[in-house]
Amino acid sequence: MENLQEEILYENNIIYTEDLDGEPDSRGLGCAYFDEMLKNKDLLAQIDGLTKEKDTFGSLLKKCVRTSMWLTEIGLQYGDVVSLCSKGHLNSCVPHISAYFTGAKVAALDPSFSLAESVHLFRQVMPKVIFVGHESVTLIENVIKEVGASTTMVVFGPTDTHVPFSDLIQPKHNESSFKPVEAHDLKEIALILFSSGTTGLPKGICHTHYSILKTAEPIRGQDLRNELIYSNFPPYWNSIYNKSVRLLVPPFGTNNPWDMFSYMATRVILDITSTLTLCRTPKPKNVDLKSLKSILVTGTTISEEQLQEIRETFPNVLVSQMYGQSEVFSPLTYFDLAKPKHVHFLHTKRGSCRLPSRGTYYKVVDPDTDKVEDKVLGPKQKGEIRVKTQMQLRGYYNLDSSGIWDSDGWLKTGDYGYYDEDYCFYVIDRLKEMFAYRGKHITPASIENVKHPSCSVKICSNRNTTLYRQSPCYGVSSIKTWSSKCNWRGNSKVCRRPVG
Structure with a gap:
């Protein structure tokens, strides 16, 4: 593999990037x-x-x-x-x-x-x-x-x-x-x-x-005072540092999802569930999107079909995807829209969740092997994504945290995916949500991403059966008739624990 991005380095199937600029304020x-x-x-x-x-x-x-x-x-x-x-x-x-x-x-x-x-x-x-x-x-x-x-x-x-x-x-x-x-x-x-x-x-x-x-620290020098940003994960710390304006609206709901555009937001950050709810709810005639420049969609598993649906709903808006998790404070992947190569990948790598972020090391390992030296995989080989960064968690509060890292000190993200020859990452599903059925690994997302015009919400879990220890259990319904009965989390995730 060639180092197509000068800030991305690659050696022995390990991807690593330059450190972030600047040192934090020592006073806290x-x-x-x-x-x-x-x-x-x-x-x-x-x-x-x-x-x-x-x-x-x-x-x-x-x-x-x-x-x-x-x-x-x-x-x-x-x-x-x-x-x-x-x-x-x-x-x-x-x-x-x-x-x-x-x-x-x-x-x-x-x-x-x-x-x-x-x-x-x-x-x-x-x-x-x-x-x-x-x-x-x-x-x-x-x-x-x-x-x-x-x-x-x-x-x-x-x-x-x-x-x-x-x-x-x-x-x-x-x-x-x-x-x-x-x-x-x-x-x-x-x-x-x-x-x-x-x-x-x-x-x-x-x-x-x-x-x-x-x-x-890297956004300290930015001046976004003219940007009005809505996010259903309000990052007030970004606003403090880059001078952007936070837009706060009532909690996102299926009955009024377009209310967030009552003000002329310039940037929107939404999870995939909320974004698709917007796409599948008719836009009121009085909603004006002329000021909207970009939509950043968060979530580990977003299909190409879903991204296309979002782009069709917002045809004049730059739509991109971000990959991250609570265990790492900074985004794990990003596209810098000031760099032509990144913009090119944004439009051509439709299923990708962006390039490696600065200040982070990456590897993909085979989660089914125990020997450390056998685990590291190369491009387009699927396995668990693991990272090392100064922005990762210190541990779990008052709980045993020994299982978070592998024997080499890499953080186990629990995400199943791969990277391609250009270092763009693709996340397929969560390892802990995958299960074996007839000797094959089943990823709920691969079933949930199947489209049908009468289905708005689809949830795949597993249930115990007599013949097979675990088999797929699939819930399908329209948002209006069923979503209110789901155990929704504040981050728009559904509680998907095994049933039966």
């Missing part, structure tokens, strides 16, 4: 965010697409400072955990940023998790304070009761029994002289992300100050 996330927000205090930070309410970085910073001072007043200590269980809105990022100002860790619970799952995760992190949306108050009350915790609950909205968030953001004495706490060590845990729980109980994925800041 709190100080880095504070300085950036203060510097850009007059720029627009976020817009509520429903109420049209807006925040500048200055007004957002003021709320974060006041909330941080309140956290200190109630006795929050360095290294304590602050949690969140709320849908996205203008104030949902405040607890995150405020916690970093005090030197605390952040762990958010998904409002779509069940009581049992929420109790399981709550016990892992035991937050001192949890910020809760009105839709999750009963859930978190039951969680705290079940666990027997003394956690303080702050509610976004009216409340008679808990602390109203509005009390926290009242003017504070000496707020103008506020200084955030510096991190003791950049390799300390800053953020705990919980896995989706689609195939097992969710786990706490630990990221450090270093992994988060290192990921954001």
Whole structure:
């Protein structure tokens, strides 16, 4: 193989790339965010697409400072955990940023998790304070009761029994002289992300100050103040660094999927399920897409047919795919649209999820062999994708993490795929969702991607049978008649645990 991309190197079936530019702020996330927000205090930070309410970085910073001072007043200590269980809105990022100002860790619970799952995760992190949306108050009350915790609950909205968030953001004495706490060590845990729980109980994925800041460092010099970005995974840390404006709309639903375009968004980041829901829902006549430049579709398994369907729905928009996972804070693959070769691949490598990202090593291994030296595969050979990067997780929170890495220290992504002669990656499915049937490996995605005009949602799992230990079990229906009955996750994934 030739090194077609000067930043991509290849040796002994190992792909590796140049390191990311810049070194993270040694003082940690709190100080880095504070300085950036203060510097850009007059720029627009976020817009509520429903109420049209807006925040500048200055007004957002003021709320974060006041909330941080309140956290200190109630006795929050360095290294304590602050949690969140709320849908996205203008104030949902405040607890995150405020916690970093005090030197605390952040762990958010998904409002779509069940009581049992929420109790399981709550016990892992035991937050001192949890910020809760009105839709999750009963859930978190039951969680705290079940666990027997003394956690303080702050509610976004009216409340008679808990602390109203509005009390926290009242003017504070000496707020103008506020200084955030510096991190003791950049390799300390800053953020705990919980896995989706689609195939097992969710786990706490630990990221450090270093992994988060290192990921954001390359975009520090960007100026996207004229870009209005909608994402159903709102990345406020990107907005802080590249000055882009976040658009927040009500939770994505099958009844009003086009509501996100009530404002003239220029860029949209969506998971594959939400994107296909848009494609299969008639666009209202009053929806104007003239300002929309690009749609970035996230998800490990996206077929060529699905990408074509998206491009037909958005004919004048640049549609591309990204591959990543919670265990690695930075995207694992990317296309740089400023580079002609990358743009060429975007249009010609239809099933690909892009090229290797900077600062990462890659290999594909045969998951069925035990000898390390026999595992590494070459181009177009299918196996498990494994990576090494400084942006990967530190481990699972308060759980055994020994199985995350192989004996050579490579992170097991759990994704089954391959790369081609140009280093473009293709992800076929999740290894843990694959199963053997009559001696063959079955990937649910290969069945789910079969198109039929009357089917909007298709889910393939496995069930136990007498004749075969596992056989395919296939659910098919229209979104309108069935999707509301599915166990949907907050990231638009369906809980796909084995049945029967």
